[in-house]
Amino acid sequence: MNILAADYLITMDDERKIIRNGAVIFDSEILEISFDRELAKSKYPDAAYEYLGKNSVIMPSLINAHTHIEFSKNKTTLHYGNFIDWLTSVIEKKELTSEEELESSMADALLQMRKSGVGALGAVSSFGKDIEILSRSGLRVTLFNEILGTGEERSEEIKADFMRRFELTKRYSNEMLTPAVSIHSAYACSRTLMDFAIGFAKENSLKMCTHFMESKAERFWLDRSRGEFKAFFKAFFGIERSAIKADEFLAKFDGLDTMFVHCTHANETEFESIRNAGSYIVHCPVSNRLLGMKLFDVETAKNMRIEYITATDGLSSNFSLNLWNELRSAIFGYTDLSLKVLPYDLLKSVTLNAANALGIDSGKLEVGKKADLIGFCLPGFVDEDEYLPLQVILHTNSVDKLIVNGVSING
Ligand SMILES: [Zn+2]
Structure with a gap:
């Protein structure tokens, strides 16, 4: 005792x-x-x-419910201020990271989180290279195996890779590490992959997370297959139209425990739909400033009785994985919210709300x-x-x- x-x-x-x-x-x-x-x-x-x-x-202890440990390198080479410019720079710089650099950057990231008081995290894993290091971090980890891919022709290959990573995660799972599923986003997944991942999460009662309405470009693309994503998808993937509309995408998650990450460009109908499904919203103020150029509407969310979560996202869209920096950024970003109310709400967003979203009996x-x-x-x-x-x-x-x-x- x-x-x-x-x-x-x-x-x-x-x-x-x-x-x-x-x-x-x-x-x-x-x-x-x-x-x-x-x-x-x-x-x-x-x-x-x-x-x-x-x-x-x-x-x-703090809970960083949304981060990407595998993207802990490339701290100064990415292009901020416009989502498409950033995404293009992420794709172009991807090859620059060696295995050794990746390992040490992930170790540094975990150390920084531990020092700042993070006791649990939700880690989106794109390649499965973070599973082992997360399993010996001493922290509670919900490991969201991510699925991503727009072309139908590679679906079987992508599903097989997802299953390989998921099985590996399962081998490491215990009281401290829980496997989960992530669909990258509505714009970066084909319908086949979305349906596969959602079916898999439902069958196995797994937590789910997905990026949603992170930028103006995503809003235009999902609503009208227009905007900055049009040229991007044509150039990189030869795609002319969005695979899905926002309402249909949200409806697919019915019956799942989902964290919708960002929602900076979501509308009130979408907030309502997320709330009514008993799902959660995660915002990442620094990332939202750097990539989406807009903060999540905390006040509207609060008025709609949505308990939001604050997280850092990965180091490809942040200068730090220290959650205190994130909370300070929120304090200075939301200039018209009360300093008697907002700070408590922010603390709750990285403790109790995040615990509830990840199903951890703490917070x-x-x-x-x-x-x-x-x-x-x-x-x-x-x-x-x-x-x-x-x-x-x-x-x-x-x-x-x-x-x-x-x-x-x-x-
Ligand atoms: Zn993210």
Whole structure:
């Protein structure tokens, strides 16, 4: 049994409780939340007790629900500001990464996430080269094996490659690593591959994720087979028309637990459809600024009772996998939202909401939840509880403690 004590506990519970001078008592699960750390110490004299120090904070560990570890290289060579320019630069620079560079870039990416307090992640795997390293990361991983391909003629080959990667993921799966499925997007998949992946996810009760409405180009292409994607698809793939309209694409996911990633150019009807299906929306503010030139409409989503998730996406569309940077970017991007409300919502988006989307029984400090916790110190005292989430986001870059499943993981 362990006792971890701090000056502030951000519980992320339904009452948004913040406890001062409290403690979390845990083994692999949270056994008790104490409102008095001295009392906790005397109640369990045999437990390992640790107080994290002056101005310390304990909260649930962070969850980065959407990232691409295999795209952790090419940090400075990609073209930002226009989605098609970026996509073209990703395709052109792909060959530049050697196996050694890939391995070390993935190791760096995981280290950066651990240091920042990420205890669980949703990793989209395009080639299966990240499965092994993710399996020994010590983190909870939902590994979304991705399917992608627009031409019908290569369908069988692509399906076989997907199955190979999925079987490999299954071999590594355990309590910490869960196989899942990703359809890259409506514009980058043929109907045959979409139907195959959706059928497979349904048959095997797997989580699903897909990029959706990330750019103006995608909006025009799906709605009218026009816009910047027209020349792109003609040049690269000889395709003249979008394979599917947005509403038909969304309807295919009925009955699945899906994370729709980005949705920056989605409309209210699409928000409604995602909400009514019990699915989730993930936004990635930095990536959305760099590629889609538009942030996700958090306010409308909130008014529509959509609990969104914040994530970093991969390093091909971000300068950092540190979720605190992502949350700060959101704070400075959403200039008209309250600094008493938005910071708490953002913390919830990378803890409880992300846990719910990935089906992990964590994300809040509550008895019976998995003991996935972080501890860190603020540079000073916070007098009003309602400003604590903002101060935490402004001042935190790394954590002193990352505990996953009750076990302390070194940064
Ligand atoms: Zn992505």
